[in-house]
Amino acid sequence: MDLHAPKPRGRGVSIRDLSVQFRTPSGSVVHAASNVELDVAPGECVVVLGESGSGKSVTARATMGLLEPNAHIASGSITLDGTELLPPGRAIEAARGRRISMVFQDSLSALNPVHTVGAQIAEMFQVHGKLSTRRARQETIQLMRKVAIPDPDRRFRAYPHQLSGGMRQRIVIAMALALHPQVLIADEPTTALDVTVQAGILDLLLGLVREEGMGLLFITHDVGVAAEIADRVVVMYAGSVVEAGTVEQVLVRPRHPYTRGLLQTAPSVSHARRDQPIAGSLPDPADLPTGCAFQERCPVAVPECHQVRPALLPVGGGQQVACHVEGADDD
Amino acid sequence: MTDLMQTRPDTLRPGEDALTGRGLTRHFPVRDGLGRTVGTVKAVQDVDLQLRSGECLALVGESGCGKSTLASLITLLDRPTAGSMRLEEQDVSSLRGRQLREFRRNVQIVLQDPYAALNPRLTIGQSLREPLEIHGGLVRRGEREAKVVELLELVGLDASHRHRYPHEFSGGQRQRVCIARALAVSPRILVCDEPVSALDVSVQAQILDLLQHLQRELGLAYLFISHDLAVVRGIADRVAVMYLGRIVEEGPTAEVFTHPRHPYTQALLSSVPVTDPRERSTRERIRLSGDVPSPTDPPSGCAFRSRCWLATDECATTVPSLEHVSADHRAACVRLDAARTSA
Amino acid sequence: MSSATAAEVSIETTGRPRGVLRKLLRRPRFVISATALSLLVLMAVAPAPFAGIFGHGDPRACDLARSGSGAAPGHPFGFDIQGCDLYAQVVYGARPSITIGIAVTLISVLVAVAVGSIAGYYGGVVDSVLGRVIDVFYGFPFIVAAIVILTAVGVRNIWTVCAALAAFSWPTMTRVMRSSVIVAKNAEYVRAARALGASDLRILRRHILPNAFAPVLVLASLSVAGIIAGEASLTFLGVGLQPPTISWGVQLNTAQSYFNSASHLLLYPSIFLSVTVLAFVLLGDAVRDAVDPKAH
Numbered sequence: 029m030d031l032h033a034p035k036p037r038g039r040g041v042s043i044r045d046l047s048v049q050f051r052t053p054s055g056s057v058v059h060a061a062s063n064v065e066l067d068v069a070p071g072e073c074v075v076v077l078g079e080s081g082s083g084k085s086v087t088a089r090a091t092m093g094l095l096e097p098n099a100h101i102a103s104g105s106i107t108l109d110g111t112e113l114l115p116p117g118r119a120i121e122a123a124r125g126r127r128i129s130m131v132f133q134d135s136l137s138a139l140n141p142v143h144t145v146g147a148q149i150a151e152m153f154q155v156h157g158k159l160s161t162r163r164a165r166q167e168t169i170q171l172m173r174k175v176a177i178p179d180p181d182r183r184f185r186a187y188p189h190q191l192s193g194g195m196r197q198r199i200v201i202a203m204a205l206a207l208h209p210q211v212l213i214a215d216e217p218t219t220a221l222d223v224t225v226q227a228g229i230l231d232l233l234l235g236l237v238r239e240e241g242m243g244l245l246f247i248t249h250d251v252g253v254a255a256e257i258a259d260r261v262v263v264m265y266a267g268s269v270v271e272a273g274t275v276e277q278v279l280v281r282p283r284h285p286y287t288r289g290l291l292q293t294a295p296s297v298s299h300a301r302r303d304q305p306i307a308g309s310l311p312d313p314a315d316l317p318t319g320c321a322f323q324e325r326c327p328v329a330v331p332e333c334h335q336v337r338p339a340l341l342p343v344g345g346g347q348q349v350a351c352h353v354e355g356a357d358d359d
Numbered sequence: 360m361t362d363l364m365q366t367r368p369d370t371l372r373p374g375e376d377a378l379t380g381r382g383l384t385r386h387f388p389v390r391d392g393l394g395r396t397v398g399t400v401k402a403v404q405d406v407d408l409q410l411r412s413g414e415c416l417a418l419v420g421e422s423g424c425g426k427s428t429l430a431s432l433i434t435l436l437d438r439p440t441a442g443s444m445r446l447e448e449q450d451v452s453s454l455r456g457r458q459l460r461e462f463r464r465n466v467q468i469v470l471q472d473p474y475a476a477l478n479p480r481l482t483i484g485q486s487l488r489e490p491l492e493i494h495g496g497l498v499r500r501g502e503r504e505a506k507v508v509e510l511l512e513l514v515g516l517d518a519s520h521r522h523r524y525p526h527e528f529s530g531g532q533r534q535r536v537c538i539a540r541a542l543a544v545s546p547r548i549l550v551c552d553e554p555v556s557a558l559d560v561s562v563q564a565q566i567l568d569l570l571q572h573l574q575r576e577l578g579l580a581y582l583f584i585s586h587d588l589a590v591v592r593g594i595a596d597r598v599a600v601m602y603l604g605r606i607v608e609e610g611p612t613a614e615v616f617t618h619p620r621h622p623y624t625q626a627l628l629s630s631v632p633v634t635d636p637r638e639r640s641t642r643e644r645i646r647l648s649g650d651v652p653s654p655t656d657p658p659s660g661c662a663f664r665s666r667c668w669l670a671t672d673e674c675a676t677t678v679p680s681l682e683h684v685s686a687d688h689r690a691a692c693v694r695l696d697a698a699r700t701s702a
Numbered sequence: 703m704s705s706a707t708a709a710e711v712s713i714e715t716t717g718r719p720r721g722v723l724r725k726l727l728r729r730p731r732f733v734i735s736a737t738a739l740s741l742l743v744l745m746a747v748a749p750a751p752f753a754g755i756f757g758h759g760d761p762r763a764c765d766l767a768r769s770g771s772g773a774a775p776g777h778p779f780g781f782d783i784q785g786c787d788l789y790a791q792v793v794y795g796a797r798p799s800i801t802i803g804i805a806v807t808l809i810s811v812l813v814a815v816a817v818g819s820i821a822g823y824y825g826g827v828v829d830s831v832l833g834r835v836i837d838v839f840y841g842f843p844f845i846v847a848a849i850v851i852l853t854a855v856g857v858r859n860i861w862t863v864c865a866a867l868a869a870f871s872w873p874t875m876t877r878v879m880r881s882s883v884i885v886a887k888n889a890e891y892v893r894a895a896r897a898l899g900a901s902d903l904r905i906l907r908r909h910i911l912p913n914a915f916a917p918v919l920v921l922a923s924l925s926v927a928g929i930i931a932g933e934a935s936l937t938f939l940g941v942g943l944q945p946p947t948i949s950w951g952v953q954l955n956t957a958q959s960y961f962n963s964a965s966h967l968l969l970y971p972s973i974f975l976s977v978t979v980l981a982f983v984l985l986g987d988a989v990r991d992a993v994d995p996k997a998h
């Protein structure tokens with residue numbers, strides 16, 4: 029298994045019209061994701077940007093077939109390299125960890141505390157790659173070197189709690205990369221880390237996209253991180269995609285009022301200016317209003333917004349916006 | 360609002376030192392399973408700090424740099440191993456009992472996690488009445504209900520909210536309640552320990568707006584502790600950067616952010632992602648190697664030298680002190696001349 | 703900042719302290735167990751009206767001629783070895799069992815709250831000393847220790863049995879109290895109260911005890927069940943209450959010798975004992991769910 033040879037990386041992930049619902053103990057239905065559309069091509073970094081309850085993590089877990097038992101996929105299709113992954117079953121089981129992998133925010137709980145990190149990475153090669161113990165160890169150390177873990181021979185024998193948060197996240201990334209997946213989903217992988225450590229992890233992930241043609245679906249709430257690494261950005265709010273396009277389209281010329289508000293209020297190190305924050309709070313996902321979910325906080329809402337949910341429609345140049353006001357006017 | 364102003368006649372003119380720490384040091388013993396001391400965590404090391412009346416001083420640094428320990432020392436929730444603290448002219452380092460309560464009336468704290476900072480079994484009204492009960496002389500019993508309503512309205516909540524419980528509120532609303540609770544005793548100084556880092560981005564902006572509004576209205580001084588440099592840029596007048604228990608750079612916010620002098624500050628700032636994707640190809644990046652060393656065994660001399668690209672032999676032997684680089688801007692680095700050209 | 707999922711959001715909308723009773727009343731488990739317990743407690747307080755339902759309410763009006771015989775008109779449970787009405791005996795037997803169960807639990811709760819709060823809140827040397835004392839008592843097997851005490855004392859009445867059971871039932875609750883006080887002590891809202899200038903007493907009374915008591919409350923209702931079963935075991939083994947005291951334990955103890963010839967002697971007291979124990983266990987479960995905002 030040579031990890032350095034570039035390989036053709038398939039056709040990536042396509043999510044069409046995905047709707048996920050949760051049934052709460054009290055019997056109400058939470059629309060966690062509604063009609064989500066998302067594509068990740070090989071060699072591309074797509075950032076899903078959103079706050080709590082935006083549906084960004086649910087979309088990722090649905091793709092991996094890792095939804096909670098009380099979740100229900102109401103509609104939609106998810107394909108990986110042309111293979112349909114829904115309903116969750118054998119298709120995703122076979123692909124998970126091999127052709128598509130995932131990295132979570134909390135690296136400590138993603139690792140088994142009673143085994144060394146080296147053994148945990150090597151297990152990927154032994155179980156899935158059917159390598160001998162010695163070969164698996166060689167591959168592991170090579171992989172640890174690739175994710176820039178200094179002194180991999182020594183770190184091979186370390187236990188998770190003996191490593192820093194940044195090192196642990198690199199170990200988790202190494203495990204995700206062991207079987208050379210076409211697509212990596214990273215759910216807030218740097219949120220718990222310090223900025224100097226985050227910078228290194230982002231460099232590492234971007235390197236994998238640029239040099240090896242891996243597709244990266246990166247989930248974050250941080251506009252800065254999106255601006256730093258994204259090729260394309262998908263903005264989600266209260267379970268729906270509200271805007272999608274290239275990083276320049278979405279983060280420089282945003283069309284949706286929510287994206288605009290987010291960008292105007294997102295703090296930045298390069299200037300002290302802050303505009304009026306978006307008023308109000310995120311809607312209750314169990315009790316979304318009819319029409320647009322952003323209507324109550326929207327500065328430009330019209331009567332139509334309270335009645336009809338806006339569809340995600342193209343506004344030119346590949347940019348898509350779900351807004352009655354901003355989506356309709358020109359090109 | 361005006362009532363709050365009147366209960367607390369400001370004895371200080373803006374710009375005077377309100378709170379001063381000298382040589383603040385806090386060491387925690389590390390014990391083994393048998394209770395024997397096997398090491399020392401040097402959480403805060405010889406920190407000098409001046410918070411001026413009416414200003415917002417930000418304390419920034421990454422996890423484990425000692426900024427939260429310093430917040431505990433400044434609010435007298437913890438006592439320093441060495442060093443002293445003054446509130447205006449009064450030495451407050453060893454206050455107890457009634458005098459300590461008087462200090463708490465002047466210096467209040469807003470904690471990071473609004474989900475944990477409110478007792479789940481008390482209504483919002485009960486939580487807000489608590490400071491008024493503790494400091495019984497401030498507001499007469501019969502007027503406390505009115506004061507609670509006034510506090511709720513001050514932070515942008517509704518008077519009817521006082522009958523509800525914390526779990527009925529969002530994170531942002533709970534943080535407003537926590538701010539109202541801290542303001543109930545009309546303090547002059549508010550220590551904010553990561554007050555927005557548990558909140559969503561759109562809600563963060565609202566809370567920061569509220570804090571700035573309150574600062575103007577009430578003439579508060581803030582010690583604003585944060586790991587988020589972008590947030591600090593928007594709110595602070597001055598900023599102090601901490602690394603491994605020491606302040607390595609301090610100065611006016613705009614100056615530190617545009618002309619950082621300490622190599623660590625330079626690396627920190629260049630690591631923060633900027634929100635404009637057009638800048639990513641033009642920005643200069645400094646990537647630090649390795650991890651932050653353990654505070655039980657920091658490097659000799661300058662604690663940053665193990666990750667510093669400018670480090671020389673001198674850095675291993677000398678603990679650099681804060682030197683002026685301009686009138687109000689100081690940095691602790693023996694290689695300031697080299698650092699200037701590298702930035 | 704975690705991206706709260708829809709499931710997390712929905713959990714947050716439960717668990718208002720004031721609504722605990724209303725929430726309990728909506729649970730069948732609570733309604734059934736509370737109804738059963740109310741009846742049993744009423745029976746323990748005023749046994750005569752219950753015993754008299756079938757017209758033969760005096761447990762001590764016995765006719766040796768009917769010793770061990772089965773159900774008869776007006777005697778639905780039949781007769782015991784002395785020829786007394788078994789139904790009346792079982793009804794009167796509720797009082798010692800339930801008294802001991804509740805009294806021992808109350809004593810344990812009081813000790814647990816006092817010792818657990820002091821150990822948990824002050825920590826350090828106080829905690830170490832109290833902790834070792836708790837461990838010593840915790841280490842004894844509950845029943846064996848009670849047997850030793852009762853054998854040594856020699857006097858066997860409700861109060862000595864209570865004392866013997868209480869001596870070894872407080873450590874479990876004290877440990878739970880201590881650890882939940884430690885959790886509450888380190889809560890951010892306690893730090894916030896301290897920063898406001900609250901005194902130790904105020905912090906304990908207003909913030910720590912209300913939040914730390916919930917797990918002990920749950921354990922207490924489960925403990926009543928254990929104590930009642932414990933009392934029955936002691937009596938069954940011959941070291942608890944003695945005849946002529948009427949109790950379920952005494953009845954079971956007598957019944958063991960006549961199991962083959964008169965199995966109803968074992969059956970009816972066991973049913974009442976089991977129902978009581980089960981009712982307390984169910985009550986404990988229901989209370990746990992109601993006071994824990996995270997459970998649903």
